[in-house]
Amino acid sequence: MLRKLHKYANPNKFSLIIMPIKNVCLYTALPLIAIGLIIGLFFSPPDYQQGETVRIMYIHVSSAWISLFAYVLIFLLSVFYLIWKFPLFVLMAKEIPFVAIIFTLITLITGSLWGKPTWGTYWVWDARLTSFLILLFIYLGLIFIDKAFKYNVNGDLSFSYLSIIGAINIPIIKFSVDWWNTLHQPASVIRASGPSINIEMLIPLMIMSTGVLLLFFYLIFTNIQSAIAEKKILFLSSKD
């Protein structure tokens, strides 16, 4: 089993394998996002409480999911790297923070634009908002540690250990709205008793989320290919 995995863990081969997957991701993501945008902006009904502003949800919630999912991905890849020591895992994990930080920024900005009409302020220091801000700083820290160890052998290890330590923040974010009574509304889609959201809003949200997720994968895969090529450049230029 491990030996089979090892065959695909060869960076050059991996780079070739993800080539078609990457393109499929891009060409499904773009139409899905377009459909999601059109339904979400013009055809979905307004909320009975929040009115038209609920349309911000389609981009806000989808990017929030992506930013959390990205961290889980980094965490898993780091754990795999520490167990099996394939450098490919950490190479993949290192490419995620930069993409994820943009999605976290989108989440925070759209969230505050959603908060102004519904709560009356752009920003409150409540549990979920603060913990999401901390997530942003943890991503920044991960990028920073990658840069600080650029030509050091221990960089990979430091990166993966830091991402494992930072994973403590993820459950805090996920459950912050359930544990504390805060301004932010509790989870309404992913919860034990099934979604509490109107089906007409759920459909565009799901389409949008799938589209953005595929786009995220496209960006990650492209970055991974670049990183593999970068390694190759380093190898070639240090050869003689």
Added chain:
Amino acid sequence: MNNLFYIILKKDFKDNLLSNKAWFTISFFLLCLIIFPLAFGSSQYLELNVSISAIWISTLFANLIALDHMYKEDYNDGTLLYYIVNKVPLVIVVYAKCLSHWLFSGLPIILIAPLCSYIFSGYSENNLNLFISLILATPIFTLIGSPIAALMLGSSLRGAALTFITLPFYLPIIIFGVMGTNINNSNINAEFYLLLAILSIGIIFFPMITVKILKSIIN
């Protein structure tokens, strides 16, 4: 086993005293505190909220500053290498280091903070809360800092990067700590239980991960 812990703790304690870094943290804490009345420009008492935040902010920064030389000297002069080759259990070393670090960067602050709060605000009813929440929070600062200090050992820009990377991990602790100090908070036990939960998980988890990091990063 107990004996070894005691020996290493004693040596670390001595190192701290001899290398003059022992008084650094508490002096930094006091200096940082003095800034607040000056910056608020008031010749009278500070407001209670302000004095509490001043104490928490100073604690945070004093701990951040002290973190840098937790493992630095032992790494640079090779003592850690000798510990590992000679199979001295690193768990004991890490626990001893955390304890001695806390004795110099946590304990003095805990003892001195209620007094500072009284001097600054002229108000002493929240002192017990401040005392308890500091007792719970400062060991967590040390414990969270220890793996991060260990994994920045090989990096060239250690000091600045360490401060930047550690700060986000300290933020939840300071949130709960300030909430626990607030005397108007009716549900104050909840924060203490939460800090206690983090402390009791952290006291196992963080030293373990520090040992792993030190072992893999040493060469």
Added chain:
Amino acid sequence: MKKKLSLTVTKLTCKRNSISIFNPLSFKVSEGQMLIIKGKNGRGKTTLIHCLAGLLSYQGLVKWKGVEGKIGYIGHKFGLKEYETVYDFIKFWKAVYDSKVSIDEVVEFFSLFNVLFSPIAFLSFGQKKKLTFVRLYFFNNNVWLLDEPFSGMDDNNRELIVNMIESHISNKGMVVLSTHEKGRILNIKNTKELVIE
């Protein structure tokens, strides 16, 4: 019954940044023998010793047999604190090893009377290097890995260390030693040489 002490290395390589540092090495050292690793700077002598000490991950096989307790090791870094006194240093490592050897004996063997209560910062390079051997003296480990033990030492100290190594080998110990010096550096029987290209 005690196992006979031996070290067998087969096809050992060590990779850093996916470039192997030395060509695959195979050798065998047994009880009462000394291995001298020779080579120029940057050929991986230190890396080889770190691999043998288990500090680095490597490809190939390193098989120790009959090692008693811990491995004695001397590296480039001394593990000395500048502000510590020599006496404190000796006392600390005696306590860590839980050794039966008395401090007086160590002081006499290494002739440290004059510097016993001075901070280590006042010591010369050679004296500091000599002090690192105190760790070997305390613990009765039968394997020694010495990385460039003679660099920066004067003749007296050198003789002291050579005597130490000789008596260790005649006590059925094993020594692996690396050096960049050319020619025969020690007059000890049972010496093997390994040259890293």
Added chain:
Amino acid sequence: MSELFLIFEMNGYGFFIWSAYGVWFVLLILLFLKVLLRKKEINRKLKYLIEKNDGFEE
């Protein structure tokens, strides 16, 4: 014309909704450009190096 305006006004919440979507779009485009430019740059370097090493393979 007024109907179109109504759609864009969104019951008076138009500013928030459209600026949120605008921020989303601009940030995603910037990210996309950054990723693609990096890839292009690296491929250019790699091509140059491979040519210099006369058709290096694996």
